[in-house]
Amino acid sequence: MPKIFTPKVVTANHLLAGDVIYQTATGWTRKLAEAEVLQDEADADLRLIEASQQVDTVVGAYLADVALSDGVPIPAHFRETFRATGPSNYAHGKQVELS
Amino acid sequence: MYSYSEFDSAFLAERNAQFRAQVERRISGALTEDEFKPLRLMNGLYLQLHAYMLRVAIPYGTLNSAKMRKLAEIGDRWDKGYGHFTTRQNIQYNWPALKDVPDMLDALAEVGMHAIQTSGNTIRNVTADHFAGAAADEIADPRPVAELLRQWSTDHPEFQFMPRKFKIAITGSPNDRAVTKAHDIGLRMVERDGARGFEVIVGGGLGRTPMIGKVINDFLPEADLLPYLEAIVSVWNQIGRRDNKYKARIKITVHEHGIDEIRRLVEDRFVQTRATFSGVDQQMLREIEGHFAPPTFKTASEATFKDAYHSDPLFRSWADTNLTAHKADGYKIVSISLKKHGETPGDATGDQMRLMADLAEQYGHDELRISHEQNVILPHVHVSDLPALHAALKNAELATANIGLISDIIACPGMDYCALATARSIPIAQDIATRFDDLKREHDIGQLKIKISGCINACGHHHVGHIGILGLDRAGVENYQITLGGDHTETAAVGDRVGPGFSADDIVPAVERIVDTYLDLRTSQDEAFLDTYKRTGMAPFKTALYPETKVAAE
Numbered sequence: 281m282p283k284i285f286t287p288k289v290v291t292a293n294h295l296l297a298g299d300v301i302y303q304t305a306t307g308w309t310r311k312l313a314e315a316e317v318l319q320d321e322a323d324a325d326l327r328l329i330e331a332s333q334q335v336d337t338v339v340g341a342y343l344a345d346v347a348l349s350d351g352v353p354i355p356a357h358f359r360e361t362f363r364a365t366g367p368s369n370y371a372h373g374k375q376v377e378l379s
Numbered sequence: 380m381y382s383y384s385e386f387d388s389a390f391l392a393e394r395n396a397q398f399r400a401q402v403e404r405r406i407s408g409a410l411t412e413d414e415f416k417p418l419r420l421m422n423g424l425y426l427q428l429h430a431y432m433l434r435v436a437i438p439y440g441t442l443n444s445a446k447m448r449k450l451a452e453i454g455d456r457w458d459k460g461y462g463h464f465t466t467r468q469n470i471q472y473n474w475p476a477l478k479d480v481p482d483m484l485d486a487l488a489e490v491g492m493h494a495i496q497t498s499g500n501t502i503r504n505v506t507a508d509h510f511a512g513a514a515a516d517e518i519a520d521p522r523p524v525a526e527l528l529r530q531w532s533t534d535h536p537e538f539q540f541m542p543r544k545f546k547i548a549i550t551g552s553p554n555d556r557a558v559t560k561a562h563d564i565g566l567r568m569v570e571r572d573g574a575r576g577f578e579v580i581v582g583g584g585l586g587r588t589p590m591i592g593k594v595i596n597d598f599l600p601e602a603d604l605l606p607y608l609e610a611i612v613s614v615w616n617q618i619g620r621r622d623n624k625y626k627a628r629i630k631i632t633v634h635e636h637g638i639d640e641i642r643r644l645v646e647d648r649f650v651q652t653r654a655t656f657s658g659v660d661q662q663m664l665r666e667i668e669g670h671f672a673p674p675t676f677k678t679a680s681e682a683t684f685k686d687a688y689h690s691d692p693l694f695r696s697w698a699d700t701n702l703t704a705h706k707a708d709g710y711k712i713v714s715i716s717l718k719k720h721g722e723t724p725g726d727a728t729g730d731q732m733r734l735m736a737d738l739a740e741q742y743g744h745d746e747l748r749i750s751h752e753q754n755v756i757l758p759h760v761h762v763s764d765l766p767a768l769h770a771a772l773k774n775a776e777l778a779t780a781n782i783g784l785i786s787d788i789i790a791c792p793g794m795d796y797c798a799l800a801t802a803r804s805i806p807i808a809q810d811i812a813t814r815f816d817d818l819k820r821e822h823d824i825g826q827l828k829i830k831i832s833g834c835i836n837a838c839g840h841h842h843v844g845h846i847g848i849l850g851l852d853r854a855g856v857e858n859y860q861i862t863l864g865g866d867h868t869e870t871a872a873v874g875d876r877v878g879p880g881f882s883a884d885d886i887v888p889a890v891e892r893i894v895d896t897y898l899d900l901r902t903s904q905d906e907a908f909l910d911t912y913k914r915t916g917m918a919p920f921k922t923a924l925y926p927e928t929k930v931a932a933e
Contacts, residue, residue, distance in 0.1 A: 336406075339426060
């Protein structure tokens, strides 16, 4: 039986701002909920290669596991939760700017 | 305070211009990230979890009001209105945009500051006793030597691509407040037959393999310092392991070769390095010493202090915890706590930095220090000025009376900011501080150092905390290991791991059980936590933390 593929998104830091971004079908977003969910391993690998080639836009692209809530991606690991929302010590950064 | 020479300023201007061009080439796409990364790291620029982070060196933790105001301005203008003071006596800006960093570096250069060698495999910012130049127990101010070391190590051509980073700490006092035994090289000023020299400690460090440094030379004459350090670093640069970054630090080299063999190699090398130093370094040291002349201390009536101490309980509480003996009559060293209960340890807003700069100018002979414990020090304040100083600090939420107490916690940035972290540390510090403040017990508990790291790299010094907390990722969940009995002073010791870790929800109750156990066990209020732990050992604390284990064993 083939190994079950955990859904993924391509994420990176933005070259100029340094903040966390996610790949969409057509570009990049700062909201995980808007990210393109990759359900197939080969597709995910290809999308990561495409993202990594955008050296004048993004830094350190990688595939992050996600869970799906009504089809919308949510973090599968607490590190990705903090990347998606910002620091938890007090409300500043992404959680304030995106709200 | 050292003032930059024309040479220093020209060097910095050239470096900043170089980096500005490198940033431009990165933004244009002419440089890839792989090409740019080593260049940005040489200038203190990291890419963290949410943003770039600029780490600015505060050499030996010393600032004046102009420098502190500039740090505030940079935080306000290019960051989110604050800065974070670290255990390395640096300040970190957590939110700069890449294009702004060259302007930030130019702004720093205006006050003789930089971010060079705050990263990379180089000799990092030299750290020192934060009470240097003021402490009553000091042999001499170690900062002129620290400045000499800064000049020697900055852009030193032999030491730019070493096996790993290299950290030097220095103290002029027998009471070690600079954690010298947990540095690659620790220097402790000593006197012998009326001559001044250094006890040289080598191979200390925390991180994944904590080691207490070993004495390689128990009395090195002051004039031999630079050639001797150059011998140590060059021996390690040659034989230190480059095959495995986790075994590259000098602590592993000393451990693998033995201190006696390292001493032999260093002595051999020293014969060569000594011959290359003509004595110019000592002439420079004498010149540097002139920059660190003590201020002209004043005399004044102590009546206002005594009145406030007797009539104002808040002032008395603050004076009892946040003041330290000064070498000059009528003076105190003031520690300003950046650990208000529930706040982020080490953070200061731009407004707070400006106020501290103003107060240093008004009451503190224009001097400030940053401690490795993430607090700000006004080293020279006459007692007559303390009531007014306290009132001003109180208005800015900077008068927390908790220095050395359980809420004066060292915490690394952890997973709230750091890309290397395996768990959060700041929220744990916030929760512990808030909990013990609610209980109103911390003054009764007394001296207790909690130090928290969010990964094994141990930036939060957890190994040498009386209670050390290490945050890890255990199967996708934050998990916190506790060590007890660590000691960061001249009697340095690595704490003992108590047992399995605790969840984020359970770690504060676990700390409470440790403290309850101590309060039950101590012979009197004069027996501090660490003394009780040394007397009783771990057993009663282990029983308190893991009662089910005890039941199972019986």
